[in-house]
Amino acid sequence: MTRHTEDDDAGDANGANDRSGDREGGRENPGRGGCGCGEPAPGVPQAGRDEQPSVFVTDGGDVPEADVTDDRDAARTGGESTADRAATDGGVESASGGTESATGGTDSAELDPEAYDPVDVFPGGDLDLREGADSCYKCTSCDTSCPVAEVDDEFPGPKFQGPEQWRLKRKEDHDIDESITSCSNCMRCDDACPSSVPLSQMHNEARGQYVERQMEKLSVEYIRNRILANYRTSASLASMFPRTASFAMNFGPARWAMEKVMGIPKERDFPEFATETFREWWKARGGANVENSDKRVAYFHGCYSNYNTPEVGKALVSVYEHFGYEVMVPPQKCSGTPMFANGMLKDARRHAETNVENLVEAIGEGADVIASCTSCSLSLRQEYPELFDLHGIEDLAEHTFEALEYLRIHENLEGELDAAGGLDDERAFAYHAPCHARNQGLSRQAVETFRDVDGVRMEDVGDSCSGISGTYGWKEEKYEKSMEIGAEMFEHMEDAEGEVGMTECPTCAMQMEHGTGYEIEHPLQLLEEALDA
Amino acid sequence: MDRQVDVVVVGGGSTGCGVVRDLARRGLDTVLVEKGNLTHGTTGRMHGLLHSGGRYAVSDQKSAKECIEENMVLRDIAAHCVEETGGLFVKRPEDSEEYFQEKLEGCKACDIPVEVIDGEEARRREPYLARDVEKAIALPDGAVDPFRLCVSNAADAREHGARIETHAPVTDVLVEDGEVVGVEIEHETGPGKRVHHEPGTTEEIRARHVVNATGAWAGNVGGMAGVDVEVRPSKGVMTVMNTRQVDTVINRCRPKGDADIIVPHETACILGTTDEEVDDPEDYPEEDWEVDLMIETLSELVPALEDARTLRSFWGVRPLYEPPGTGTEDPTDITRDYFLLDHGDRDDLPGMTTIVGGKLTTYRMMAESISDHVCEALGYEATCDTADAPLPGSESEARMAELMDEFGLRSPVARRSGQRLGSRADDVLDEYDPNPIVCNCESVTRAEVQDAIGEAGSDLNAVRLRTRASMGNCQGGFCTHRIAAELAEEYPEPVVRDAEDELYQERWKGQRHALWGEQLSQAMLNHLLHATTMNRDGDPASLDGEVDFGAFDAGPESPDAADTDESGSAGTAAADGGRADDDAATDGGR
Numbered sequence A: 001m002t003r004h005t006e007d008d009d010a011g012d013a014n015g016a017n018d019r020s021g022d023r024e025g026g027r028e029n030p031g032r033g034g035c036g037c038g039e040p041a042p043g044v045p046q047a048g049r050d051e052q053p054s055v056f057v058t059d060g061g062d063v064p065e066a067d068v069t070d071d072r073d074a075a076r077t078g079g080e081s082t083a084d085r086a087a088t089d090g091g092v093e094s095a096s097g098g099t100e101s102a103t104g105g106t107d108s109a110e111l112d113p114e115a116y117d118p119v120d121v122f123p124g125g126d127l128d129l130r131e132g133a134d135s136c137y138k139c140t141s142c143d144t145s146c147p148v149a150e151v152d153d154e155f156p157g158p159k160f161q162g163p164e165q166w167r168l169k170r171k172e173d174h175d176i177d178e179s180i181t182s183c184s185n186c187m188r189c190d191d192a193c194p195s196s197v198p199l200s201q202m203h204n205e206a207r208g209q210y211v212e213r214q215m216e217k218l219s220v221e222y223i224r225n226r227i228l229a230n231y232r233t234s235a236s237l238a239s240m241f242p243r244t245a246s247f248a249m250n251f252g253p254a255r256w257a258m259e260k261v262m263g264i265p266k267e268r269d270f271p272e273f274a275t276e277t278f279r280e281w282w283k284a285r286g287g288a289n290v291e292n293s294d295k296r297v298a299y300f301h302g303c304y305s306n307y308n309t310p311e312v313g314k315a316l317v318s319v320y321e322h323f324g325y326e327v328m329v330p331p332q333k334c335s336g337t338p339m340f341a342n343g344m345l346k347d348a349r350r351h352a353e354t355n356v357e358n359l360v361e362a363i364g365e366g367a368d369v370i371a372s373c374t375s376c377s378l379s380l381r382q383e384y385p386e387l388f389d390l391h392g393i394e395d396l397a398e399h400t401f402e403a404l405e406y407l408r409i410h411e412n413l414e415g416e417l418d419a420a421g422g423l424d425d426e427r428a429f430a431y432h433a434p435c436h437a438r439n440q441g442l443s444r445q446a447v448e449t450f451r452d453v454d455g456v457r458m459e460d461v462g463d464s465c466s467g468i469s470g471t472y473g474w475k476e477e478k479y480e481k482s483m484e485i486g487a488e489m490f491e492h493m494e495d496a497e498g499e500v501g502m503t504e505c506p507t508c509a510m511q512m513e514h515g516t517g518y519e520i521e522h523p524l525q526l527l528e529e530a531l532d533a
Numbered sequence B: 001m002d003r004q005v006d007v008v009v010v011g012g013g014s015t016g017c018g019v020v021r022d023l024a025r026r027g028l029d030t031v032l033v034e035k036g037n038l039t040h041g042t043t044g045r046m047h048g049l050l051h052s053g054g055r056y057a058v059s060d061q062k063s064a065k066e067c068i069e070e071n072m073v074l075r076d077i078a079a080h081c082v083e084e085t086g087g088l089f090v091k092r093p094e095d096s097e098e099y100f101q102e103k104l105e106g107c108k109a110c111d112i113p114v115e116v117i118d119g120e121e122a123r124r125r126e127p128y129l130a131r132d133v134e135k136a137i138a139l140p141d142g143a144v145d146p147f148r149l150c151v152s153n154a155a156d157a158r159e160h161g162a163r164i165e166t167h168a169p170v171t172d173v174l175v176e177d178g179e180v181v182g183v184e185i186e187h188e189t190g191p192g193k194r195v196h197h198e199p200g201t202t203e204e205i206r207a208r209h210v211v212n213a214t215g216a217w218a219g220n221v222g223g224m225a226g227v228d229v230e231v232r233p234s235k236g237v238m239t240v241m242n243t244r245q246v247d248t249v250i251n252r253c254r255p256k257g258d259a260d261i262i263v264p265h266e267t268a269c270i271l272g273t274t275d276e277e278v279d280d281p282e283d284y285p286e287e288d289w290e291v292d293l294m295i296e297t298l299s300e301l302v303p304a305l306e307d308a309r310t311l312r313s314f315w316g317v318r319p320l321y322e323p324p325g326t327g328t329e330d331p332t333d334i335t336r337d338y339f340l341l342d343h344g345d346r347d348d349l350p351g352m353t354t355i356v357g358g359k360l361t362t363y364r365m366m367a368e369s370i371s372d373h374v375c376e377a378l379g380y381e382a383t384c385d386t387a388d389a390p391l392p393g394s395e396s397e398a399r400m401a402e403l404m405d406e407f408g409l410r411s412p413v414a415r416r417s418g419q420r421l422g423s424r425a426d427d428v429l430d431e432y433d434p435n436p437i438v439c440n441c442e443s444v445t446r447a448e449v450q451d452a453i454g455e456a457g458s459d460l461n462a463v464r465l466r467t468r469a470s471m472g473n474c475q476g477g478f479c480t481h482r483i484a485a486e487l488a489e490e491y492p493e494p495v496v497r498d499a500e501d502e503l504y505q506e507r508w509k510g511q512r513h514a515l516w517g518e519q520l521s522q523a524m525l526n527h528l529l530h531a532t533t534m535n536r537d538g539d540p541a542s543l544d545g546e547v548d549f550g551a552f553d554a555g556p557e558s559p560d561a562a563d564t565d566e567s568g569s570a571g572t573a574a575a576d577g578g579r580a581d582d583d584a585a586t587d588g589g590r
């Protein structure tokens, strides 16, 4: 059947029961269906791949409107009309309403064949990315920059996995090489490619198809990956009893069992859960302290700053309010990063629907979207529009920024920091730029921001990958590779003067802490301190 | 060498290969001689459409009926050469409705199974079709790999006792007492040719009957025997796209015209074609407007073609024939039927038969009819079984899943090798472990390359045709040297170098017609890589000399080797830009 999201966890959307909870109800409004194909709300700019016909348009130029109410019917007829197809087609399956799509239902494919983008429609609505192979020159920069290929001889590398595998693909075959599950989705290859081959889109889609069609659904690996991918679900449970959870998850015998049964390496410490989540704090605080219809930002905190490091979120709020911004905290779910990395595209899409809807609404109210986690901002900016065709998704991508990046664009950070006069006691940091920051061109922003601040010594520990890549390092079979990849960073950290680590990415932070025992901070925390905000 | 064989077949295209297989299976002692490698002629430069007959359903129903019959036969006997893609005849608003109906009726009259679908359904099957395509006729067109088809036919013939002689042009037809008694061939020498017979020698092959299956060249061979064969060669262009925009054959439903078909072929799509009479099948202009026309006109059917990457273009010549005195003006009006010319009846020269015209799709039927004719001439009784006997390689589906496990191949690689090798996959892949990929773009492994070398010798173009190695994005930029390296164990260095050069040149030849956008960048990257690492930009006049390997790697012969650290830098290449300081003196900055 077509993949319409059953909102099985709608109730636990962040903010379901706080100040902005009433927005939740908005989703029930007619014309704003969860499939994201309804009428745009007033003030919501119209954009998005779903609305742009990308194929040859008749001279008359009119593209028939997708009929929202009829999509289920259309899907059904789609299924029927393909059932009795000619025997002459050589058994090639066409896009039918009857199969599921690994992308999580590019619904428009079933909606109206006149309006869809051909890229969207391999059978079952999977993306056809063969065209992306056209841009590849075989220069091999991608392979050279892949941290997994460097340590894992079995991994064929991004060039094979992306352009080559896709070019060899046929419409009717679904086999994706299993090595796709070894890719950590660090996206360094995507950044390295001089020719804009959509590598990460290719990996994400292939992984989605692989998991959907070829992975044993009851395997321990699948279940473990699904749990890792749905970190938000576990974290929201754990944070109800934060102390017990932090203790129990790291309790020896429990860890031993986790490794044996679930394949989660016992060497890893589970992150601690905060006793008060960011959203609880926000609610208790009474929301924003500054109201300013000219300067608004919608904060996408993601799961980690909410459940584990609310201090990052708090730092963000105080820095932004310092600059006179009205901070909004719309309801939100997981950004999807861990789900992409595990091929759980259906899950990611479900969460994306909530995120896109609420963030687009905030954009309609004049806000830009900022994230404190570089993977979250990358996901909203790049992976969302590459993989899903939700209404407004392109708009969201255009309006999303990383939090420090945004301030560097719009505020005179240097001047403010200068005026604030620096830190009282000198502090030294070993800074690691997350791969996903690199992908957004942000790998030097922390160093550049703080290098002239009195009392701050910041050393970049180099451009290697930390090796954890979200959930990659959380898998027992990948643990050693993960540490091997991270070795260079650990060594450089030890070598650096600072005894405190710094990075924007929460999982990089875990790895940095795990490898060196250092305490790790987020640049926003230092900014808060330096600005006396 | 005075032994007499029953039949010499001249020409290793689809027709000749079909004939030699048929005769060998009937038990005749047969030799095939071909001046290049198999498929050197038109067969290697065609579209790869396994006709359903739809294209001829209005203009030439006899051909259409033959096509659908043979189409079904080939799906059975040559499964590993055929991809059952299905085909569509699509109608745009400006195309005539009347013709659409005529086409439909024509197909029905010829027993071609058809189904009319609306534009929406057509786009459901082929999402890249233009939005204003109104409707389409679906029919069983397919894609056929001419190389594999010919090679399988030749292999089967050899298994039945035939001799297959490639790189051996016929230089004379022997006529004695008013009768053809054999041919003279020359064993070619030169770069990359199969080192097989003594190069440069000639050989007379005496035969009771000679079959001239040289297609567009039939006039030349006829001339050697002193008879006139009026072939009117007509050229057509084909443009190869880097990826498959469509997975079914797309035909434009209109009477006749250039640029009206897209055939998905392996990893690529091939656009075609034109139809222009030329004087010489070897030497005719390859014109840019023809390529532009393909892309422009076919974009009306599949708009994505406009911006998609083009790998290369190539041309082929149709061996069109018409009986003397017909005088058709426009080559597109010349019949696509084939003709069997018995020179005994026709020119009073017994002992030779010429077969010209026709299509690859109907090659087996043509072969059957000429074999019947030859048997009759020789007074030999045997029945033809080629419509039922599967070709080597197609007996059973390759066991894809097992191939992956057994030979450690990644799935798309296993799938593609399985498709190329058919039921031979096990035997071939079994030979090599480890079995690295030699050509990345097309996923061709060492085992397959070595297997092809075993069959084709040092001719790397023949290896390419068998395996598809060097036929992807990079057009050999990243693999010609790796493929050549596979020769190194068996062949001396100059043969290997020449073979590599020849393959690299061949790849460049086709790319000249795609030098814009991505392929231009690719060609430039390839050139510079080869220039810096293999001296490809050197002065041709000085390239022929012996390579002074000592000057490159500071090996034991090098004067400096004595004071070089034995284990360390001894293998450093000159191309490293002088990084290894020990080598600075020997690399000479070249």
Ligand SMILES: Cc1cc2nc3c(=O)[nH]c(=O)nc-3n(C[C@H](O)[C@H](O)[C@H](O)COP(=O)(O)OP(=O)(O)OC[C@H]3O[C@@H](n4cnc5c(N)ncnc54)[C@H](O)[C@@H]3O)c2cc1C
Residues within 6 Å of the ligand: B010, B011, B012, B013, B014, B015, B016, B033, B034, B035, B036, B038, B039, B040, B041, B042, B043, B044, B045, B046, B047, B048, B049, B050, B051, B168, B169, B170, B171, B213, B214, B215, B216, B217, B220, B221, B234, B235, B236, B237, B238, B273, B315, B316, B317, B318, B319, B356, B357, B358, B359, B360, B361, B362
């Ligand atoms: C542009 C184009 C597209 C086509 N598309 C299709 C299609 O999609 N489907 C289809 O079914 N058909 C198609 N055809 C037709 C088909 O390709 C030909 O009919 C068929 O390949 C002819 O094969 P042949 O063996 O008769 O000739 P050839 O393949 O030309 O074989 C003749 C051989 O004789 C050799 N030879 C010549 N002189 C000598 C000599 N002196 N000594 C030894 N050997 C010699 C040549 O090297 C050559 O290999 C197409 C043709 C063209 C031109």
Ligand code: SF4
Residues within 6 Å of the ligand: A145, A146, A147, A148, A149, A157, A158, A161, A182, A183, A184, A185, A186, A187, A188, A189, A190, A203
């Ligand atoms: S995303 Fe990272 S791990 Fe995956 S192929 Fe690219 S560089 Fe390698």
Ligand code: SF4
Residues within 6 Å of the ligand: A135, A136, A137, A138, A139, A140, A141, A142, A143, A158, A159, A162, A163, A192, A193, A194, A195, A196, A197, A199
């Ligand atoms: S970096 Fe880009 S162009 Fe180069 S090989 Fe990788 S995908 Fe191809």
